[in-house]
Amino acid sequence: MPPPNPAIRFRATLSRPAGKARAAWTFVALPRAASAELPSRGLVSVSGALQGVPFQATLEPDGEGGHWLKVSRKLREAAGAEAGDEVTLEFAPMTDEPEAAVPPDLRKALAKAPPKSRAAWSDITPLARRDWIQWITSAKLPGTRARRIGSACDMLAKGKRRPCCFDRSGMYSRGLKGPSAR
Numbered sequence: 001m002p003p004p005n006p007a008i009r010f011r012a013t014l015s016r017p018a019g020k021a022r023a024a025w026t027f028v029a030l031p032r033a034a035s036a037e038l039p040s041r042g043l044v045s046v047s048g049a050l051q052g053v054p055f056q057a058t059l060e061p062d063g064e065g066g067h068w069l070k071v072s073r074k075l076r077e078a079a080g081a082e083a084g085d086e087v088t089l090e091f092a093p094m095t096d097e098p099e100a101a102v103p104p105d106l107r108k109a110l111a112k113a114p115p116k117s118r119a120a121w122s123d124i125t126p127l128a129r130r131d132w133i134q135w136i137t138s139a140k141l142p143g144t145r146a147r148r149i150g151s152a153c154d155m156l157a158k159g160k161r162r163p164c165c166f167d168r169s170g171m172y173s174r175g176l177k178g179p180s181a182r
Contacts (some may be wrong), residue, residue, distance in 0.1 A: 007092040008048075010034050014071060015181035016083040024073045026083050027179055030059065035066040039093055043130060048091025051079035056098065058130070064180030100130040103137060106149055113153040120156040128161055135163040 012028045038044045038059070043069065045058045055075050059067040069089070081087050102110075110121055121129065132152055139145035152163065 003101065008037050009090040011086050011088050011180075014076065014081050014083055014085050014087050015179075017179040018181060021143075024056075026071045026076055027181075028069045028071060028087065028089060029062065029178060029181070030067045030069065032066055038067060041065055043127075045094040045097055047094050048089065049085050049118050050075060050089055051081055056094070058098075058100075060178065064178075067176070068178040080164045097126040097130070099126050100133050101138070102133065103146070106133065106136055106152070109149045109153055114157045116157040116159075117139040117153045120159065120161070124161050132156075132163055 010031050010033075014026045014028055016026055017023050035041075039119060042061050043058050045056070047054075047056045049055065050071065053075060059069055062068050076082070079087065102104055110118055121132075126134075136145060136148045136152060139148055155163070
């Protein structure tokens with residue numbers, strides 16, 4: 001259901017990611033003015049509507065101070081929209097951060113980790129858990145991802161509540177980047 005008084009409303013083009021010939025998902029790059037109204041340059045969970053169809057999602061940073069929204073095939077079809085269509089979006093930031101899905105490899109590592117790691121994971125906020133997950137899943141190589149999982153368990157055991165040296169916005173390291181339209 002759309003927010004009662006949507007904070008942000010705009011029209012934008014629904015795009016397919018470049019280089020993904022068979023991608024089932026689409027995305028919308030937020031206009032700069034819409035991103036500027038958000039409370040963070042990093043991940044922001046929102047509740048709203050696409051073409052009047054309700055959704056909840058987490059907007060991703062594009063590494064340049066803006067955001068983008070991944071639109072699943074299910075949401076796109078419910079909205080009756082196709083790649084290339086101009087769509088209407090309205091949403092507002094959520095007051096409570098939803099729990100992120102923990103990837104299976106991280107879940108398995110946490111289950112085997114020292115009790116201090118598991119206790120720290122349970123104690124941190126959903127947003128902090130989302131940061132850990134994003135830091136791990138942003139690794140481009142499987143070996144890097146595995147090392148980050150090991151490092152995460154070790155850092156959590158030592159009391160660290162956020163990943164080391166991780167720029168949530170991607171603006172400084174360019175570690176995060178939005179998709180390009182084809």
